[in-house]
Every structure is written in structure tokens, then in C-alpha cells.
Amino acid sequence: MSRLSAETLPGQADPYGRRLVQGVLDHREEIDALLSAHLEGWTLARLAPLERNILRLATYELEWVPDVPPAVAMSEAVMLTKRYCSDEAARLVNGVLGALAAR
Numbered sequence: 001m002s003r004l005s006a007e008t009l010p011g012q013a014d015p016y017g018r019r020l021v022q023g024v025l026d027h028r029e030e031i032d033a034l035l036s037a038h039l040e041g042w043t044l045a046r047l048a049p050l051e052r053n054i055l056r057l058a059t060y061e062l063e064w065v066p067d068v069p070p071a072v073a074m075s076e077a078v079m080l081t082k083r084y085c086s087d088e089a090a091r092l093v094n095g096v097l098g099a100l101a102a103r
């Protein structure tokens with residue numbers, strides 16, 4: 001199995017999508033440490049893969065993409081979670097990202 005990188009994404013992936021993927025890969029350890037510190041009663045391993053990765057993308061935007069307002073990164077993450085996961089998962093994502101943004 002090949003390692004995921006921005007270069008292995010399909011050719012039609014937009015540049016910002018590539019930037020997000022590469023940023024999460026480059027900062028994954030830091031992102032996971034931040035998330036773990038703000039997950040109350042949960043661990044990253046207990047989260048569903050989609051929820052975990054939505055949190056990783058949003059955390060990357062919050063911490064390393066200054067041109068994305070925190071409210072936008074959080075709102076998009078919550079909308080994705082509501083669409084593809086559940087309302088309960090969206091509340092978790094909102095709470096974790098809110099705690100990250102407030103620190």
C-alpha cells in the first residue's frame with residue numbers, strides 16, 4: 001500500500017484540497033496531540049474514522065491556515081459531520097473545535 005500524500009490524490013483534486021491533505025500529514029502528530037488534549041471522555045482511537053479525520057482537517061485549518069477564519073473552519077467541520085455522521089457526532093466535533101479555538 002502506498003503512503004498517502006498530496007501527490008497521490010487524483011488529478012482533479014483542487015489545490016486547496018491538496019494543501020489540506022499535505023498539511024494534515026505534515027502536522028499529524030501535533031494535530032493528534034491537540035485533539036487528544038481536548039477530547040473529554042474519548043480517545044482518538046474511539047472516534048469513527050470520518051469524525052476523526054474531519055477533526056484533523058479542521059484543526060489543521062485552525063492552527064496552520066491563517067486566511068481561514070476559525071468560525072468558518074468550525075462551521076464547515078460541523079456541517080460535514082452532520083451530513084455524513086450524526087447530530088451527536090456534530091456536537092462532539094463542535095465542542096472539541098470550540099475548546100481548541102478558545103485556548
